[in-house]
Amino acid sequence: MNTVGASSQKKAAFSASFSMMNTTTNQLELETCKDSTYDRMAEVKAFDETKLGVKGLLDSGLTKIPRMFHHAKLEHHTENKPCDLKLSVPIIDLKDIATNSSLRDEALDKIRRACKEWGFFQVVNHGIGVEVLDEMICGIRRFHEQDAEVRKSFYTRDFNKKVRYFCNGTLFRDPAANWKDTLAFFLSPQPPNPEEIPAVCRDIVIEYSEKVRALSFTIFELFSEALGLHSSYLNELDSVHGQFLLCHYYPPCPEPELTLGTSNHTDINFMTILLQDQIGGLQVLHENQWVDVDPVRGSLVVNIGDILQLLTNDMFVSVYHRVLSKDIGPRISVASFFANLDPLSSTKIIGPIKELLSEDNPRIYRDTTIKDVTAHYFEKGLDGNSSLHPFRL
Numbered sequence: 055m056n057t058v059g060a061s062s063q064k065k066a067a068f069s070a071s072f073s074m075m076n077t078t079t080n081q082l083e084l085e086t087c088k089d090s091t092y093d094r095m096a097e098v099k100a101f102d103e104t105k106l107g108v109k110g111l112l113d114s115g116l117t118k119i120p121r122m123f124h125h126a127k128l129e130h131h132t133e134n135k136p137c138d139l140k141l142s143v144p145i146i147d148l149k150d151i152a153t154n155s156s157l158r159d160e161a162l163d164k165i166r167r168a169c170k171e172w173g174f175f176q177v178v179n180h181g182i183g184v185e186v187l188d189e190m191i192c193g194i195r196r197f198h199e200q201d202a203e204v205r206k207s208f209y210t211r212d213f214n215k216k217v218r219y220f221c222n223g224t225l226f227r228d229p230a231a232n233w234k235d236t237l238a239f240f241l242s243p244q245p246p247n248p249e250e251i252p253a254v255c256r257d258i259v260i261e262y263s264e265k266v267r268a269l270s271f272t273i274f275e276l277f278s279e280a281l282g283l284h285s286s287y288l289n290e291l292d293s294v295h296g297q298f299l300l301c302h303y304y305p306p307c308p309e310p311e312l313t314l315g316t317s318n319h320t321d322i323n324f325m326t327i328l329l330q331d332q333i334g335g336l337q338v339l340h341e342n343q344w345v346d347v348d349p350v351r352g353s354l355v356v357n358i359g360d361i362l363q364l365l366t367n368d369m370f371v372s373v374y375h376r377v378l379s380k381d382i383g384p385r386i387s388v389a390s391f392f393a394n395l396d397p398l399s400s401t402k403i404i405g406p407i408k409e410l411l412s413e414d415n416p417r418i419y420r421d422t423t424i425k426d427v428t429a430h431y432f433e434k435g436l437d438g439n440s441s442l443h444p445f446r447l
């Protein structure tokens with residue numbers, strides 16, 4: 055693990071244009087006094103043109119974070135409760151649920167409650183070996199820490215590419231940038247050629263993504279049963295069968311109190327399965343307070359996305375979550391998103407599942423399409439608002 059300033063950071067050759075735009079906190083104070091002429095877009099553009107992300111900034115030896123990463127009105131605090139009162143995301147054990155019906159019923163009960171009350175839970179004994187999880191974290195770290203010129207060659211915002219390295223997907227739209235870089239893989243329905251996957255992580259990305267896809271089938275089965283539907287209900291929906299991976303690298307941050315690793319947001323999909331290392335920082339908004347999702351070795355974090363909230367008519371909820379920046383790191387996480395968001399195949403009408411509606415549970419959402427929900431989500435960027443608002447009746 056590195057601590058900011060502790061390691062002898064290599065001073066990477068960095069774009070001179072960016073250095074000039076690199077507005078520090080002190081400069082910010084001066085500018086504020088002068089009634090600022092700060093040109094955010096120019097700073098963002100110069101930064102993006104370096105194609106080296108936040109890791110590149112850190113390698114350049116910076117000790118103050120550029121102003122484009124400053125978040126307004128940051129509330130980092132979580133309530134300081136004594137340990138025995140501390141809330142924690144439910145942990146659900148999947149051991150033997152395929153063969154033991156009482157264990158399965160117990161797990162279904164916990165899943166139903168977790169999806170309704172938290173929108174988040176952690177799973178253990180899910181069938182993916184800890185050595186696969188560890189190697190996936192290592193593979194992603196290898197990508198982000200390899201030679202800058204090789205890394206740079208993957209940097210793109212071209213939506214036609216199935217393998218993309220970038221810093222903040224909605225960088226040009228968001229009010230503040232997040233302190234992280236991302237390697238993304240758009241795997242299903244149309245996977246990339248294996249040669250497109252960076253060599254340093256190719257084998258493990260292929261292995262992990264297949265295993266996590268198999269796990270998604272199991273969890274969708276459990277979700278269907280927990281909702282009182284036929285066990286294959288969700289797996290029979292075409293729109294579930296898309297998979298993309300966001301492999302995040304959160305470098306240690308010299309001024310963590312000024313920024314975030316990931317802004318407050320909900321996910322636009324059916325479900326996310328997240329692998330995180332042991333650094334921590336992920337928080338979920340529960341009963342109006344931020345609760346840490348403490349890393350549990352060998353576990354995976356599961357959360358409900360906006361589309362499943364809409365389909366279940368709020369029986370399952372998609373909740374806000376975020377990642378705090380830290381002065382230690384890097385933190386590595388791999389989020390596997392399940393939904394087919396392909397604009398060509400996402401025009402089918404979706405709405406609350408009829409079997410779930412009743413007099414006591416009248417529909418909350420109008421019919422729409424995944425395409426429309428997705429378009430709204432990306433248009434608004436990571437602004438902290440739910441993408442479902444316009445679709446509520």
Ligand SMILES: O=C(O)CCC(=O)C(=O)O
Binds near residue numbers: 336
């Ligand atoms: O890095 C994490 O723990 C969470 C990432 C996340 O929320 C996302 O990719 O949407």
